[in-house]
Amino acid sequence: MTQDTLRTRLITAGLEILQENGLNALTLRACAARVGVSHAAPAHHFSGLSGLITGIIAKGFTQFADTMEEDRKAAPPTPLGQVTGICTGYMRFSKEHPALFALMFNTSGEIDKTDPEFAATSARAYGLLHDACAPYLPVTEHPNATEVLVWSLVHGLATLQLGESLKVAEDNGNPPTIEELLNGLSLKVHP
Amino acid sequence: MTQDTLRTRLITAGLEILQENGLNALTLRACAARVGVSHAAPAHHFSGLSGLITGIIAKGFTQFADTMEEDRKAAPPTPLGQVTGICTGYMRFSKEHPALFALMFNTSGEIDKTDPEFAATSARAYGLLHDACAPYLPVTEHPNATEVLVWSLVHGLATLQLGESLKVAEDNGNPPTIEELLNGLSLKVHP
DNA sequence: TGTACATCAGTGAACGCGCGTTCACTGATGTAC
DNA sequence: TGTACATCAGTGAACGCGCGTTCACTGATGTAC
Numbered sequence: 294m295t296q297d298t299l300r301t302r303l304i305t306a307g308l309e310i311l312q313e314n315g316l317n318a319l320t321l322r323a324c325a326a327r328v329g330v331s332h333a334a335p336a337h338h339f340s341g342l343s344g345l346i347t348g349i350i351a352k353g354f355t356q357f358a359d360t361m362e363e364d365r366k367a368a369p370p371t372p373l374g375q376v377t378g379i380c381t382g383y384m385r386f387s388k389e390h391p392a393l394f395a396l397m398f399n400t401s402g403e404i405d406k407t408d409p410e411f412a413a414t415s416a417r418a419y420g421l422l423h424d425a426c427a428p429y430l431p432v433t434e435h436p437n438a439t440e441v442l443v444w445s446l447v448h449g450l451a452t453l454q455l456g457e458s459l460k461v462a463e464d465n466g467n468p469p470t471i472e473e474l475l476n477g478l479s480l481k482v483h484p
Numbered sequence: 485m486t487q488d489t490l491r492t493r494l495i496t497a498g499l500e501i502l503q504e505n506g507l508n509a510l511t512l513r514a515c516a517a518r519v520g521v522s523h524a525a526p527a528h529h530f531s532g533l534s535g536l537i538t539g540i541i542a543k544g545f546t547q548f549a550d551t552m553e554e555d556r557k558a559a560p561p562t563p564l565g566q567v568t569g570i571c572t573g574y575m576r577f578s579k580e581h582p583a584l585f586a587l588m589f590n591t592s593g594e595i596d597k598t599d600p601e602f603a604a605t606s607a608r609a610y611g612l613l614h615d616a617c618a619p620y621l622p623v624t625e626h627p628n629a630t631e632v633l634v635w636s637l638v639h640g641l642a643t644l645q646l647g648e649s650l651k652v653a654e655d656n657g658n659p660p661t662i663e664e665l666l667n668g669l670s671l672k673v674h675p
Numbered sequence: 676t677g678t679a680c681a682t683c684a685g686t687g688a689a690c691g692c693g694c695g696t697t698c699a700c701t702g703a704t705g706t707a708c
Numbered sequence: 709t710g711t712a713c714a715t716c717a718g719t720g721a722a723c724g725c726g727c728g729t730t731c732a733c734t735g736a737t738g739t740a741c
Contacts, residue, residue: 511693511694511695512694512695512696513693513694513695523694523695524695524696524697524698527695527696527697532695532696533694533695
């Protein structure tokens with residue numbers, strides 16, 4: 294795959310650096326060095342570091358959606374099976390790619406949300422969650438209440454586990470899994 | 485309060501910088517400059533930037549717990565009223581201090597979790613949530629399932645709202661509030 | 676088929692920047708006697 | 709009460725570092741004629 298464009302290879306290098314050394318190590322120069330190119334080369338493909346990061350996040354959302362879809366397909370075709378599969382993939386991705394996951398949902402957002410590639414890939418990931426929640430009745434009068442509930446729950450659990458915050462709440466052993474928590478919600482499907 | 489110690493004033497300055505200019509602006513030199521002291525002075529009080537950040541986070545957890553307790557006291561003395569009050573305070577703090585909130589739960593953790601001040605203040609904040617969830621039956625066989633459920637839910641909602649991720653799920657108007665979502669859970673109290 | 680020219684990705688050197696850190700110093704404060 | 713001394717918080721200058729960015733350049737590729 295040496296015919297990959299330099300832009301693509303820089304994004305791949307950025308994903309690897311993020312995985313191995315974390316966000317602070319993610320610089321234009323480090324990506325260029327990993328690809329084996331001069332540190333001035335990335336300027337021909339990205340508008341600064343924020344442009345590269347936007348590309349990395351877009352690629353990250355693709356991998357994220359792939360992971361969720363994979364676990365959804367391996368799950369029972371029932372409504373609860375499908376939403377559990379999506380959420381299991383959500384949790385799995387956050388554990389396998391902690392720095393990338395944190396960057397993708399980064400609050401301090403140095404990211405260009407109008408970037409078309411970002412918009413498309415993040416919309417696909419959200420769509421998977423949305424569709425998995427569609428069979429359920431809203432838990433409040435808000436039409437989107439169930440998906441906001443499920444999304445907040447899985448996202449909060451993933452974030453707290455990554456930060457190891459939950460350890461303070463673990464009297465004995467592991468915290469409940471997302472599967473157990475979703476079961477505990479007793480969501481009702483549309484009649 | 486000019487008799488405040490320089491250590492305290494540096495932490496206060498750091499909280500202000502975080503609030504006004506975000507995490508990237510938080511440096512030893514910026515804190516020293518805001519206090520009006522030479523940039524070498526902080527070295528007498530903190531072991532580098534990470535030491536200062538640890539102090540800022542500890543102070544942040546105190547403010548966080550104060551906010552939650554304030555809203556809890558203003559709420560009805562019922563189990564649902566109390567846990568809703570805590571969670572409303574949780575959401576309010578995340579909106580009033582977004583950069584600080586993000587730093588406190590930062591995954592890439594350059595923080596020393598063994599710092600006694602951090603341990604004490606974060607434990608107090610967690611204790612408020614724990615106590616508010618105590619009246620409820622666990623939603624799964626895990627004894628802490630309800631507090632993990634509530635914590636994940638409120639933390640996820642706060643984080644997603646800060647990152648504006650939820651906007652993609654808002655067909656019409658605002659997302660459901662944490663109060664509505666907690667109501668929708670129909671948690672059962674201990675008999 | 677061959678020639679002249681335009682385009683453009685990548686080079687390598689140089690730049691200025693803000694950062695944390697070091698270090699000899701100063702001057703105030705407290706303590707021993 | 710007075711003197712000598714130790715402690716220590718803050719100073720200001722200097723350091724090296726990695727960063728993003730700029731810029732003249734080279735060399736390959738494609739195109740017009």
